[in-house]
Amino acid sequence: xxxxxxxxxxxxxxxxxxxxxxxxxxxxxxxxxxxxxxxxxxxxxxxxxxxxxxxxxxxxxxxxxxxxxxxxxxxxxxxxxxxxxxxxxxxxxxxxxxxxxxxxxxxxxxxxxxxxxxxxxxxxxxxxxxxxxxxxxxxxxxxxxxxxxxxxxxxxxxxxxxxxxxxxxxxxxxxxxxxxxxxxxxxxxxxxxxxxxxxxxxxxxxxxxxxxxxxxxxxxxxxxxxxxxxxxxxxxxxxxxxxxxxxxxxxxxxxxxxxxxxxxxxxxxxxxx
Numbered sequence: 151x152x153x154x155x156x157x158x159x160x161x162x163x164x165x166x167x168x169x170x171x172x173x174x175x176x177x178x179x180x181x182x183x184x185x186x187x188x189x190x191x192x193x194x195x196x197x198x199x200x201x202x203x204x205x206x207x208x209x210x211x212x213x214x215x216x217x218x219x220x221x222x223x224x225x226x227x228x229x230x231x232x233x234x235x236x237x238x239x240x241x242x243x244x245x246x247x248x249x250x251x252x253x254x255x256x257x258x259x260x261x262x263x264x265x266x267x268x269x270x271x272x273x274x275x276x277x278x279x280x281x282x283x284x285x286x287x288x289x290x291x292x293x294x295x296x297x298x299x300x301x302x303x304x305x306x307x308x309x310x311x312x313x314x315x316x317x318x319x320x321x322x323x324x325x326x327x328x329x330x331x332x333x334x335x336x337x338x339x340x341x342x343x344x345x346x347x348x349x350x351x352x353x354x355x356x357x358x359x360x361x362x363x364x365x366x367x368x369x370x371x372x373x374x375x376x377x378x379x380x381x382x383x384x385x386x387x388x389x390x391x392x393x394x395x396x397x398x399x400x401x402x403x404x405x406x407x408x409x410x411x412x413x414x415x416x417x418x419x420x421x422x423x
Contacts, residue, residue, distance in 0.1 A: 265302055265305055268300050270299070275372075275400060278407055279348075280361075282358065292347075294346060306336055313377060315328065317374050325351075326348070370404070374398040376394075392422050396419075400413075
């Protein structure tokens with residue numbers, strides 16, 4: 151078999167020629183090159199995008215803004231009270247205390263003085279100026295005798311100016327007047343006459359007919375409304391001005407000076423302010 155001849159300038163093929171490893175006489179391996187020393191400052195990583203993975207148990211989340219109040223409530227944090235809320239609470243507490251003190255004072259006052267409501271009634275009525283035979287305007291006059299009874303032992307009543315007394319028939323005001331100003335002591339009954347006058351009173355045909363029928367039957371119902379500003383006096387102390395209201399339904403038999411009261415019913419009330 152003939153040997154293969156290679157050209158002089160052509161290197162042998164790597165697949166066909168492999169140099170034998172060079173070994174030392176003692177067949178020992180050469181020592182490895184020691185690693186290069188680390189630099190003192192770490193070299194920053196090249197710029198780019200990185201993904202950092204963190205365990206779920208180490209992730210802390212903040213609540214969204216719309217759940218901030220709920221988060222505070224669940225975490226046990228109470229919102230701060232504004233100064234206006236504190237002032238309102240103080241005012242409400244003070245008002246409750248004042249109401250309690252006023253109730254206690256009223257109870258003590260009642261136990262000490264035992265106040266009783268005054269009583270009012272109409273003793274007599276004298277009527278003038280009615281002329282039912284004519285439909286022309288007329289000027290009626292009423293002289294009303296009022297009886298005021300103060301049954302209190304330690305309380306006086308000071309009747310002030312500015313009172314009013316009005317007489318009505320079927321909601322038509324016939325005349326008006328005033329009460330005298332006077333002081334009524336405790337355990338006192340005062341009887342006074344007040345003159346009531348009207349002028350230019352015109353009646354409808356229905357009211358005029360009702361008056362004529364009432365006089366024929368001997369039953370003429372009138373309504374008397376009395377309003378009097380008074381002050382209650384306890385010892386040397388006087389209260390503020392309150393208004394006494396008296397409404398009396400009085401029925402008389404005729405429209406003359408000798409009229410007699412057939413029936414009467416008086417209702418009493420007070421306006422404290």
